[in-house]
Each structure stands twice: as structure tokens, then as C-alpha cells.
Amino acid sequence: xxxxxxxxxxxxxxxxxxxxxxxxxxxxxxxxxxxxxxxxxxxxxxxxxxxxxxxxxxxxxxxxxxxxxxxxxxxxxxxxxxxxxxxxxxxxxxxxxxxxxxxxxxxxxxxxxxxxxxxxxxxxxxxxxxxxxxxxxxxxxxxxxxxxxxxxxxxxxxxxxxxxxxxxxxxxxxxxxxxxxxxxxxxxxxxxxxxxxxxxxxxxxxxxxxxxxxxxxxxxxxxxxxxxxxxxxxxxxxxxxxxxxxxxxxxxxxxxxxxxxxxxxxxxxxxxxxxxxxxxxxxxxxxxxxxxxxxxxxxxxxxxxxxxxxxxxxxxxxxxxxxxxxxxxxxxxxxxxxxxxxxxxxxxxxxxxxxxxxxxxxxxxxxxxxxxxxxxxxxxxxxxxxxxxxxxxxxxxxxxxxxxxxxxxxxxxxxxxxxxxxxxxxxxxxxxxxxxxxxxxxxxxxxxxxxxxxxxxxxxxxxxxxxxxxxxxxxxxxxxxxxxxxxxxxxxxxxxxxxxxxxxxxxxxxxxxxxxxxxxxxxxxxxxxxxxxxxxxxxxxxxxxxxxxxxxxxxxxxxxxxxxxxxxxxxxxxxxxxxxxxxxxx
Amino acid sequence: xxxxxxxxxxxxxxxxxxxxxxxxxxxxxxxxxxxxxxxxxxxxxxxxxxxxxxxxxxxxxxxxxxxxxxxxxxxxxxxxxxxxxxxxxxxxxxxxxxxxxxxxxxxxxxxxxxxxxxxxxxxxxxxxxxxxxxxxxxxxxxxxxxxxxxxxxxxxxxxxxxxxxxxxxxxxxxxxxxxxxxxxxxxxxxxxxxxxxxxxxxxxxxxxxxxxxxxxxxxxxxxxxxxxxxxxxxxxxxxxxxxxxxxxxxxxxxxxxxxxxxxxxxxxxxxxxxxxxxxxxxxxxxxxxxxxxxxxxxxxxxxxxxxxxxxxxxxxxxxxxxxxxxxxxxxxxxxxxxxxxxxxxxxxxxxxxxxxx
Numbered sequence: 001x002x003x004x005x006x007x008x009x010x011x012x013x014x015x016x017x018x019x020x021x022x023x024x025x026x027x028x029x030x031x032x033x034x035x036x037x038x039x040x041x042x043x044x045x046x047x048x049x050x051x052x053x054x055x056x057x058x059x060x061x062x063x064x065x066x067x068x069x070x071x072x073x074x075x076x077x078x079x080x081x082x083x084x085x086x087x088x089x090x091x092x093x094x095x096x097x098x099x100x101x102x103x104x105x106x107x108x109x110x111x112x113x114x115x116x117x118x119x120x121x122x123x124x125x126x127x128x129x130x131x132x133x134x135x136x137x138x139x140x141x142x143x144x145x146x147x148x149x150x151x152x153x154x155x156x157x158x159x160x161x162x163x164x165x166x167x168x169x170x171x172x173x174x175x176x177x178x179x180x181x182x183x184x185x186x187x188x189x190x191x192x193x194x195x196x197x198x199x200x201x202x203x204x205x206x207x208x209x210x211x212x213x214x215x216x217x218x219x220x221x222x223x224x225x226x227x228x229x230x231x232x233x234x235x236x237x238x239x240x241x242x243x244x245x246x247x248x249x250x251x252x253x254x255x256x257x258x259x260x261x262x263x264x265x266x267x268x269x270x271x272x273x274x275x276x277x278x279x280x281x282x283x284x285x286x287x288x289x290x291x292x293x294x295x296x297x298x299x300x301x302x303x304x305x306x307x308x309x310x311x312x313x314x315x316x317x318x319x320x321x322x323x324x325x326x327x328x329x330x331x332x333x334x335x336x337x338x339x340x341x342x343x344x345x346x347x348x349x350x351x352x353x354x355x356x357x358x359x360x361x362x363x364x365x366x367x368x369x370x371x372x373x374x375x376x377x378x379x380x381x382x383x384x385x386x387x388x389x390x391x392x393x394x395x396x397x398x399x400x401x402x403x404x405x406x407x408x409x410x411x412x413x414x415x416x417x418x419x420x421x422x423x424x425x426x427x428x429x430x431x432x433x434x435x436x437x438x439x440x441x442x443x444x445x446x447x448x449x450x451x452x453x454x455x456x457x458x459x460x461x462x463x464x465x466x467x468x469x470x471x472x473x474x475x476x477x478x479x480x481x482x483x484x485x486x487x488x489x490x491x492x493x494x495x496x497x498x499x500x501x502x503x504x505x506x507x508x509x510x511x512x513x514x515x516x517x518x519x520x521x522x523x524x525x526x527x528x529x530x531x532x533x534x535x536x537x538x539x540x541x542x543x544x545x546x547x548x549x550x551x552x553x554x555x556x557x558x559x560x561x562x563x564x565x566x567x568x569x570x571x572x573x574x575x576x577x578x579x580x581x582x583x584x585x586x
Numbered sequence: 587x588x589x590x591x592x593x594x595x596x597x598x599x600x601x602x603x604x605x606x607x608x609x610x611x612x613x614x615x616x617x618x619x620x621x622x623x624x625x626x627x628x629x630x631x632x633x634x635x636x637x638x639x640x641x642x643x644x645x646x647x648x649x650x651x652x653x654x655x656x657x658x659x660x661x662x663x664x665x666x667x668x669x670x671x672x673x674x675x676x677x678x679x680x681x682x683x684x685x686x687x688x689x690x691x692x693x694x695x696x697x698x699x700x701x702x703x704x705x706x707x708x709x710x711x712x713x714x715x716x717x718x719x720x721x722x723x724x725x726x727x728x729x730x731x732x733x734x735x736x737x738x739x740x741x742x743x744x745x746x747x748x749x750x751x752x753x754x755x756x757x758x759x760x761x762x763x764x765x766x767x768x769x770x771x772x773x774x775x776x777x778x779x780x781x782x783x784x785x786x787x788x789x790x791x792x793x794x795x796x797x798x799x800x801x802x803x804x805x806x807x808x809x810x811x812x813x814x815x816x817x818x819x820x821x822x823x824x825x826x827x828x829x830x831x832x833x834x835x836x837x838x839x840x841x842x843x844x845x846x847x848x849x850x851x852x853x854x855x856x857x858x859x860x861x862x863x864x865x866x867x868x869x870x871x872x873x874x875x876x877x878x879x880x881x882x883x884x885x886x887x888x889x890x891x892x893x894x895x896x897x898x899x900x901x902x903x904x905x906x907x908x909x910x911x912x913x914x915x916x917x918x919x920x921x922x923x924x925x926x927x928x929x930x931x932x933x934x935x936x937x938x939x940x941x942x943x
Contacts, residue, residue: 395765
């Protein structure tokens, strides 16, 4: 019974250790007198070599029944357990369980019991595999895989390993033939237990090792301390804020409702990256904009959204917030060895007294970070990151949705998306002609088209404005018929009256507008920044007296470079400009 | 080959002309627009000023914006309550009637970043009782010992109105909402025919290095200082730096910048309403070498004004100052009219002076 202490003191999980202990008691009983399990050597008729020290299944079961004074079912179960933990193994490799019949089994030798060797190393396993190869035995597929893997892993030790394997092979070659068969069977069974083939349960899998608390060995004080720690943990767990399940269910539902429009499995005509029908290049980015509009998280999670947001922050001189958040996110995924250096770098760059890109955190958060910097870990910057993230969401994001960086990008994509259709309308000779010589009919043409487009797009006016910019004065006066009367009448009249530039008078709409985005705004409103670089889209003669800010407010170029766009749109604008010009010069 | 220009060349020429025309126009507009910088330390009321301008001269707030402000009001309330609970603990002030600990913990754990659309009844009853507690009131009196927004009192007093289902933020609620500004923001206003490009900035120390990006072509600067901050310390550092002193130092730095040599500078001594109340209980001489009578609004305000005027004295002009309350829309409207005519007259003087010399 010396096994008891040995097993209990191993690193095995307590329950399994006792299980093995009980099984070993049974095995010891089986192979000891009186009424010992009959082990004999068989000499079958058609086989050349005898089969040594074997017993049959029904011998085992009946012996177990007699020894343990139990019924057959339980005896079979115990035999199954003995087989499972490799205290015995079938002579025929194809047998995978213990049956109450004449199948032959053999006992495992004591030095290969699982309790003797809890977790053999991969090095041992490699040695075994190498030895098999030396003895010219065939490796199974998974063994071959393991062998290949380990030969790379242990490439350095491989030489020593081969020597060891060679020695073992030599020993085994000196065995008698039946001894060798037994040895092979035992080894095979041993490694089958510890390195089972794929798909079979890993019986000896080591669990996350729990503290083996043997109370009798602890002093009273230690026990009390232990209990106090537990109590503290439970108390804190109780204090933790819980979200009611009904509330979280509501949140999930509202999230699903919001994002169902973007789900390619629920809605057709949504860009689906898994489907071949959609080409990546002409992705339906308008949906991305909807997503970004609805939530800041979605914007930040998306690479192109972040780039757009960064371009906006550049105009407000607060990019350091975004880059800080990004760097902290990256920092959290670094290998532990790098953490300290990177933490110092981040601290120097964003937080410290001489920081180049100082972030705007409050003194309380600063103190927490400084305390934590003594011993930086992955969560050192979390309070600051949360603070800055929230600052961006509450302050910058609201303005972002109103900014011309965002609205121009949105406009650009609606144009790209519809470019094909609009170009069909405009390139028609009749339409093109009437467009520039007869404003009335042009209005009819565009307004009907507008109404058509309006039903499935939110950005029609800006789109049409930029395409038919030569006639924007008349387009502008037609605004009232599509837009909300009271908000746009004033604007429209301003357009009509504007002989020159009067941008400032309407631009106050941009101020502190944290709510929805006014999608139908005339691009004129977006010409807020006087320093913004501008491009000319469709330069036309005779139009100098009318308002030409429209032609100027093209999307800021750097913002858009990350978005793919249909090739056709660019050439279309250019061709169209030439065509218009030719028409006018005639 | 003909000698006539090709269509491409003609096209290019036209593009060029167009650009030239636009540049000219652009320059003209730049001249007509007055660039007005709003500078000052954190929480001095710069964004509040912009909000007032929008209310006075901009379009009315839409319902969506109002909804957003409503959640911001709740956010302000939760932050204030959490800060107060924390302060009660740190200053070890006894509650008159201690609230249930579990409830306190629950309130402390509420994520104010995602405030609810409505104030839950349980939260309302807790906050209501909490705010009426004499211990909490006592704690609030010592608010210069910790960082709490100046509008906390306003919103906590308005709790009964705010919790209603059909609550819609009023004009005053909107200007009272506190939200930290980051970066540099430009707003266009047309005020009685005069274009203004107003630049709002974040005021904390780290934000100030960004200001320089908007210092060019500045015709006027409004420097805001929260006069009631004389007994408070900065929120952005751990050290106990006096806020008013910080503001004074910042003012000194700003007027020395070469960019503002010709700019009209106006100082707003903001949060004057709070100052009037505060000076009765908190002594100015504890923080500044002030020797006038105690609890005297007039003497104290003149003393602070004098400090700023002395700093400004180097420029050989009299400093234009106003005692303001940025949350009072009507008063702000009148003051801004005065400021506007001052700025315009200063600029005319500037142009005239330039011609004669």
C-alpha cells in the first residue's frame, strides 16, 4: 500500500489519483494468491509462435466477480476501467473493449502503470518512435505526424535521442521472441494511453491543477486566512453590478434590429463578402455609412471608418486621441516581454509631462495611470483609454457626423454608386441638350429622376447637384419642393439671391449639432473651412455669375484613398464635362 | 496641325481662370470675415459661449439634438452624484440619514457613459433623497476640495423636472450641460451682416499646444476666465495649481504672442453669478494677496480685474473687460453686441493707423 502516498502526492488531480489507487488495489488482488487470475501460454494451431501469459475475457470477469463478490455487470465495468487506464490490454490490437468472451488479454507490467509515470514527456515519446523506426516497425499515420513534428522541435537533441533509442533497440533485439512481443505490446499500450490517436479521449489529460488543500496540514490561522480570502472574493462578486437579463435582452434585440439591414443573410442586395456574385471592388459601401452613422463602435471597429474619422480629427487637431486608443489596443496584445518598453513609450508619448501628443485626461485618471506605471501590465492604460474613447464618442463623433469630411465621403459614394444610371440619363443627346438650353425641361427631367432616386437613396440632392453643377442656381431653387419646407425655404432663397458668396450666413447649421445628419444639404454648406484645398469638377463658361462654390466642394482627396471606387465614375465626369463644353461652345 | 488651341488646352486654360477667380473671391471673403478666437483654461465657458451664439444667431435645435442633450443631462447628473458619494467618503462627512449601502454601490456602478433615455424611478428616488441630505449639502459646500462641474447644482436642483417622461431640455439646460471639448473647432456666424469665424478650443493644458494651428489672421480674441475659480485647483493635474492663477498666467502668455499684436483682446470674467455667491463664504485672501474687505463683491471683482489689467498694461491700452454669466442668454446677447462694436472699432483703428504711419 505504499502506492497510496505515492499517488496522492503526485500532481494528479485528487479524484483521479484515488480512482487509480482503487484500480490498483483491484489489480494487485487479481494477480495475487489465493485464487489468482490464471495466466497461461497458448499455442494455437495455425500460428507459429506461442502466445505467452494471457487470459481470456470471461476468466477475468469471473475472477473479478469472485474476488470482489459482485455481479457480472459491475465486474465488466471494472474490467472496462482497467482497460481504459491500461492495466491490461488486448493481445489483438483491433479489440477496443473488454468483453466477457474468449478474447485474449494480457496484464500491463507494474512499471508501466499510469501511477508510475504520470506524464511522460514528448522527448520520451520521440525516443519511442525513433526506436520503432530503428527496429523497422511501421509507424501509424498519427505517429508519423508526431515524429515529423518532434524531429523539428527537438532538432538539437535529436542526436542524443537517437543514441538513446539505439540503445533501447539493442536491448530489445536481445530479448527472446515472446519477450519482445510482450514488451512491444506493453509499450504500445502505454503510449496509447498517454498519446492516444486523434479522436480518442485523452484519459490522462491533466486538468488545471487545483490547489491540493489538505486541511489537516494547515494551521488554524492559515485556514482562517484562506476563508477570509474566499469571503472577500464572494463579497466583491456580490457587489459587482449586474445587468438585468431583460435589459441585456433588450439591448441585443435593438442591436439586431439596427444591424439587420446590413446582414447579407437577412437582406438581399447587401454586400456579402462570402458570395461570388458581389465583386469586392463595387462593394455596397453606403451600408457602411449607415452603420457608422448609427454607432461609434461600428465606426471604430472598421478600418476604413477609422481612417475617415482620423481625417476628420486632423481638421480638429485631435488625432492623438484616436492613435492613443489604437496603440493601447495593440499594446494589450503584445507578448509579455515587450510590455514594459512599450508602456514606457506610450506613457512618454501621450501622458508624461513632456508628452508630444498629450491626451486630455483628468487628474484622477492620471494618478491611477502613474501609480500603475510602477509595474505596468496589460491593463495599465485601460482607465485612460476608456476616458479618451468616451471623449471621442461624446465630443468628436457628434461633430464628425456633421462634418464635410463625412458628408463628402458619403456623397462621393452615392455618386459612384449611381454614376452608371445618371450617366445614362445625361449622355442621352436629347437630355443633354435640354439640360443646358432649356432649364425648365431640365428641371422636369431631374426632378422626376430625383423623386425616383429619393425613394431609395438619402443623398440625392447633393449627388445631382454635383453632377449637373452648371445649373445649380435653378437646382437650388427647386430644393424647396423636395426638402422640408421650413428648414430649406430660407436656404433656397439665399441661393437664389446670392450673386456672390454668402456661405457664412448658412453655415451656422454646423454648430454643435450632435443629432442626425442632414443628408440633403446643399454642398454649399460644406464649404465651411476656408483653407480646405479644392478641386474643380466641371468648369463651364458663362456660369461665372452664378454660384460656383458647388463645383469647388469636392471631397477632400486624402480621405478617399482607402475606398475602392468604380472606375467608370471618374471618366464619366470628365467625359461629361467635355461634352457639356462642346455643347455650350456650339 | 492648326494654330488654334486644342480643346484640351482650352479646357486647361479655363480651369486655370476658374481657379484664379476662386482664389480672388476666397481672399475677399477672408477679408470680410472676422476671425474670433475663444481662449481660456478648461471649464471657463468657451463652448458655452458658442452655444449661446448658436441660440441667438443660429438655427434652432432639432428634436434629435434635444434628445442627445437629454442623455447628456442624465450623464451630468450621474457623474455629479458619483463624485459626491466619493467625496462624502473621502472627506469623511456623515450623512444625515445614511442611504442603503447596496443602493449606493449600485449607483456608483452605473455606467454614466451610456446613460438611460429616462431616469429610472429607483435612481430618481435615491438621488432625490441623497441631494436633500444635509451631509451632502455640507459636502457640496466644500466642493473646492474636489472636482465637480459647476452645473452639478443646477441639474440636481432640477431633478423633478428632468425625470418627467416628456422632459425636453430647455435653452438653459442646453447651455448648462458640461462636456469636455477636445481639439480646435471652427464655427461660422453671420451676426447682423458681419461674418464671424469663431474658433472654439479645448482648454486643458495638453490641448493648448493645438491652439497655435489657428493663430493666423486673427482679428479678435475673447479670453474667458472663470472668475469663481479663485478657490479651485486644476482638474488636469495632480498638483494643487490654482485655477485663476493658471488663467492669469495663460493670459500673460497669450498677449505676448506676436500673432495677437494687432488683435482686439477682450476679457470675459465668466461665471460671475457663482462668484457673487461664493465670495460671501469663501475668502479671496486665502488664495491671493488681497487686502480689501471680506465678502465684498465689488472690491473682490475689481481686485481680480486689476490683476488682469496690470498684466495687459504692457500693451499701452486699456483692457476691455466684461463680467459675464455665459449661461444667461439675453445678457450674453447684449454683451456680445458691445464686444462686436469694440472689435470692429479696434480693427478700423488698426487699418487707419496702418495708413497714416
